[in-house]
Amino acid sequence: MFSKTCEYAIRAVLFVAQKSKDGGKVGVKEIAKGIDSPEHFIAKILQDLCKRGLMQSLKGPNGGFYMAIDNLKFSIADVVKAIDGDKIFSGCGLGLKQCSETQPCPIHNEFKKIRKDIYTMLETAKLGAFNDELERSLSFLKRN
Amino acid sequence: MFSKTCEYAIRAVLFVAQKSKDGGKVGVKEIAKGIDSPEHFIAKILQDLCKRGLMQSLKGPNGGFYMAIDNLKFSIADVVKAIDGDKIFSGCGLGLKQCSETQPCPIHNEFKKIRKDIYTMLETAKLGAFNDELERSLSFLKRN
DNA sequence: TAGTTAAAAGAGTTTTTTATCTTTTATTTT
DNA sequence: AAAATAAAAGATAAAAAACTCTTTTAACTA
Numbered sequence: 001m002f003s004k005t006c007e008y009a010i011r012a013v014l015f016v017a018q019k020s021k022d023g024g025k026v027g028v029k030e031i032a033k034g035i036d037s038p039e040h041f042i043a044k045i046l047q048d049l050c051k052r053g054l055m056q057s058l059k060g061p062n063g064g065f066y067m068a069i070d071n072l073k074f075s076i077a078d079v080v081k082a083i084d085g086d087k088i089f090s091g092c093g094l095g096l097k098q099c100s101e102t103q104p105c106p107i108h109n110e111f112k113k114i115r116k117d118i119y120t121m122l123e124t125a126k127l128g129a130f131n132d133e134l135e136r137s138l139s140f141l142k143r144n
Numbered sequence: 145m146f147s148k149t150c151e152y153a154i155r156a157v158l159f160v161a162q163k164s165k166d167g168g169k170v171g172v173k174e175i176a177k178g179i180d181s182p183e184h185f186i187a188k189i190l191q192d193l194c195k196r197g198l199m200q201s202l203k204g205p206n207g208g209f210y211m212a213i214d215n216l217k218f219s220i221a222d223v224v225k226a227i228d229g230d231k232i233f234s235g236c237g238l239g240l241k242q243c244s245e246t247q248p249c250p251i252h253n254e255f256k257k258i259r260k261d262i263y264t265m266l267e268t269a270k271l272g273a274f275n276d277e278l279e280r281s282l283s284f285l286k287r288n
Numbered sequence: 289t290a291g292t293t294a295a296a297a298g299a300g301t302t303t304t305t306t307a308t309c310t311t312t313t314a315t316t317t318t
Numbered sequence: 319a320a321a322a323t324a325a326a327a328g329a330t331a332a333a334a335a336a337c338t339c340t341t342t343t344a345a346c347t348a
Contacts, residue, residue: 088145143240
């Protein structure tokens with residue numbers, strides 16, 4: 001569904017949202033451990049997310065990654081768009097560039113509905129909405 | 145959503161289903177043109193689909209690929225399973241191996257529904273069901 | 289049976305994705 | 319101001335996916 005990079009990105013964003021919710025910052029090492037991802041690889045991804053304004057970072061001692069209030073309003077859909085683009089939300093299921101209402105692929109209409117459902121679901125899932133269940137270990141971002 | 149290989153596979157299967165519906169056979173060249181794919185690459189994919197029993201082939205003059213009546217009963221879901229495996233039908237949206245009812249990722253339940261919808265849709269789409277609309281140019285397998 | 293046709297099989301190559309390592313820059317602490 | 323910390327940036331490496339080319343095998347045709 002998503003690229004591996006994007007899966008890491010989503011997990012990282014939810015992790016940082018939860019860990020930084022009281023104003024703290026989280027280092028790459030802690031993030032990598034917390035979501036079970038390669039450290040340097042997630043660092044690159046986080047850099048990218050910062051550039052795109054989805055989260056914040058600060059260098060130096062006591063630095064790290066964190067989310068401001070505004071960042072928490074972003075949704076998982078925004079993360080997916082930032083990393084994988086919007087192919088999954090608007091592309092043709094069979095990979096046809098010209099696929100459209102007038103020149104549909106055989107499964108065009110069926111896919112339209114599914115894509116819309118995916119988008120709605122991911123757009124509804126705001127980044128700050130999972131803090132509680134993560135903290136209470138009702139859901140997880142890595143194997144335990 | 146699907147790998148490029150899988151997109152080609154689905155398009156090829158629908159193409160062959162339509163072209164061979166009156167007992168004829170279709171060569172790789174014609175298939176590659178018909179679905180706008182690299183010739184040698186689609187040849188490999190077709191080989192694979194034949195091995196897995198999703199379609200038939202015959203060597204020699206007047207040979208080519210074709211679908212028997214039994215093959216038409218397969219669904220697009222079967223093609224996807226053959227090429228991409230069932231990750232998309234059963235894997236975790238965030239790539240977590242241990243994700244389950246007891247150890248769910250944050251979007252586990254939402255994804256469950258979407259995965260089910262995808263499966264239902266692809267399982268319902270039988271390979272022989274598109275011949276008519278393809279023949280009447282109501283849907284397409286490449287740019288025109 | 290020899291020649292021709294078309295898929296199967298095998299062996300590459302290229303491109304993209306995923307991952308690692310090193311150096312630089314910004315920030316803080318002493 | 320010097321040392322320490324942590325992210326940013328850049329360069330490289332490994333693995334997987336996408337694609338190509340050549341040789342072999344099976345089936346038909348003359």
